[in-house]
Amino acid sequence: MKVGLFIPCYIDAIYPEVGIATLELLEKLGVEVEVPHRQTCCGQPMTNEGDFESARCTEELFVENFKDYEYIVGPAGSCVKQVRVHYDKLEQTPDVRHVRERTYELVEFLHDIIKVKEFPGIEFPYKVALHNSCSSIRGLGIAKPSERPGEPFNKSADLLKMVKGVELVELSRPDECCGFGGTFCVTDEAVSTKMGRDKVSDYVSSGAECVVSPDMSCLMHQQGVARKMGITTLPFVHIAQVLNGGPFKNGKL
Known part of the structure; x- marks a missing residue:
């Protein structure tokens, strides 16, 4: 499968190590991953304030960036929820519906889609x-x-x-x-x-x-x-x- 990796803007700016870990983890599990370089914010901050018009441009860009991937995976539940739930204000074109349906938070992608059974060689004694x-x-x-x-x-x-x-x-x-x-x-x-x-x-x-x-x-x-x-x-x-x-x-x- 071909996955588009969605890195939320705050992770990119403040916690890039989390984005790197997500990419490395998916690749270790045999997933073909691409990172669209034109991605920006998903629109959540504006939507949280009820400013759906200001969110529209970032939402439309998100769809354009990820519409051709079988799955879109991101390491942030609130941002994934923004795409799946709150892109309802966009015109529901086939591309918008595809992106909304195929965007997954990392845990649910590992658990539900590729159904990981083990993480060999990993130890965390805490x-x-x-x-x-x-x-x-x-x-x-x-x-x-x-x-x-x-x-x-x-x-x-x-x-x-x-x-x-x-x-x-x-x-x-x-x-x-x-x-x-x-x-x-x-x-x-x-x-x-x-x-x-x-x-x-x-x-x-x-x-x-x-x-x-x-x-x-x-x-x-x-x-x-x-x-x-x-x-x-x-x-x-x-x-x-x-x-x-x-x-x-x-x-x-």
């Missing part, structure tokens, strides 16, 4: 607190939200359990929002900060040695809150880096 973002849980369905009945499932956890040495710790409120919420953390700073402090305190209470998430935007917020709390020794790592065997050497952070 107690891990797993954070799935609200967009990933409630927008993409990578885990069962606690407010809904039914059998529990967690695709991120399924993948991490394939990595030797990983011990997932139990959190008191595992699917609670961390308070980032894109522009919410700016418009409602006090509430956002309190939510972030609650998440970080939960990690500390659980005995976690590392926080892992498919969403680097949530980790950016949580790490900033942790530093303000004086907690500087708790690493925040994207799941692509763990599954790819980094950012550590020989399993050590």
Whole structure:
């Protein structure tokens, strides 16, 4: 299969190592990957503010960049949710429908599409607190939200359990929002900060040695809150880096 790799703009600008890990991981798994160099923002910041007209140009460019790929894969649930759910304001041409239907967040692509069974040679001997973002849980369905009945499932956890040495710790409120919420953390700073402090305190209470998430935007917020709390020794790592065997050497952070 031929995959177009979607690297969200904030990852490209702030966490390029996450984009590199995603590319390397997919290639290790035998996926043919291309990175369209004209890609920019998916339009989420403007859509979050209700400015659909300003989002339109970036959305149309996204479709133009990725319309010819069998799958589009990105390491960020909120950005993938933007494409799948919020491109409904565009004219629903065959190209738009194709891009919306074929854009996947990295975890769900590995879990549901290529159905990875193992990550040989990868070791991560740490107690891990797993954070799935609200967009990933409630927008993409990578885990069962606690407010809904039914059998529990967690695709991120399924993948991490394939990595030797990983011990997932139990959190008191595992699917609670961390308070980032894109522009919410700016418009409602006090509430956002309190939510972030609650998440970080939960990690500390659980005995976690590392926080892992498919969403680097949530980790950016949580790490900033942790530093303000004086907690500087708790690493925040994207799941692509763990599954790819980094950012550590020989399993050590």
